[in-house]
Amino acid sequence: xAFELPKLPYEYKALEPHIDAKTMEIHHSKHHAGxxxxxxxxxxxxxxxxxxxxxxxANISSQSAGVRNNGGGFYNHCLFWEVMSPNGxxxxxxxxxxxxxxxxxxxxxxxxxxxxxxxxxFGSGWAWLCLKDGKLVVCSTPNQDNPLMxxxxxxxxxxxxxxxxxxxxxLNYQNRRPDYIEAFFNVVDWNKVAEKLxxxx
Ligand code: MN3
Numbered sequence: 693x694a695f696e697l698p699k700l701p702y703e704y705k706a707l708e709p710h711i712d713a714k715t716m717e718i719h720h721s722k723h724h725a726g727x728x729x730x731x732x733x734x735x736x737x738x739x740x741x742x743x744x745x746x747x748x749x750a751n752i753s754s755q756s757a758g759v760r761n762n763g764g765g766f767y768n769h770c771l772f773w774e775v776m777s778p779n780g781x782x783x784x785x786x787x788x789x790x791x792x793x794x795x796x797x798x799x800x801x802x803x804x805x806x807x808x809x810x811x812x813x814f815g816s817g818w819a820w821l822c823l824k825d826g827k828l829v830v831c832s833t834p835n836q837d838n839p840l841m842x843x844x845x846x847x848x849x850x851x852x853x854x855x856x857x858x859x860x861x862x863l864n865y866q867n868r869r870p871d872y873i874e875a876f877f878n879v880v881d882w883n884k885v886a887e888k889l890x891x892x893x
Pocket of ligand 1: 860
């Protein structure tokens, strides 16, 4: 079974004005599609065929750069589309809110920490909110690396991620990455993040 590009759960224009339709279309139909087909090419005929993406990422240190970059790209974007929604924004509630308060002090302090991690990731990469040893942590990774990989300095189960590659924001925000990060918070689907937290436990 080859990996498949997931269908977006909303239209390309659904996240406007925070993320524009053209960016979403190119990001999903070109970038994510590219990672998906290159991942399939990279694992075709190898022992990785038939493994889940999580299994592949957990042993990424023994794989080629092609599997690493495209496997990460495939997984990261699947998560990214899922944690955004046209009905997103606001603040988390329930257990997720309590765990954020206990780990970071308050939602505002979490937002500052996460935004700084995203803004200061040098070059291309991602910032994450992860569950690690029963606690929430914030970290960032370069390129298409992610916290499921066995050799990144940022381990855990990601429940929220933001793509800070320029292809994620440049059409609308140009060099203003912090403005894009601020806008991202208007589309975060906290119900979905809470669902991911429950699965990660
Ligand atoms: Mn991307």
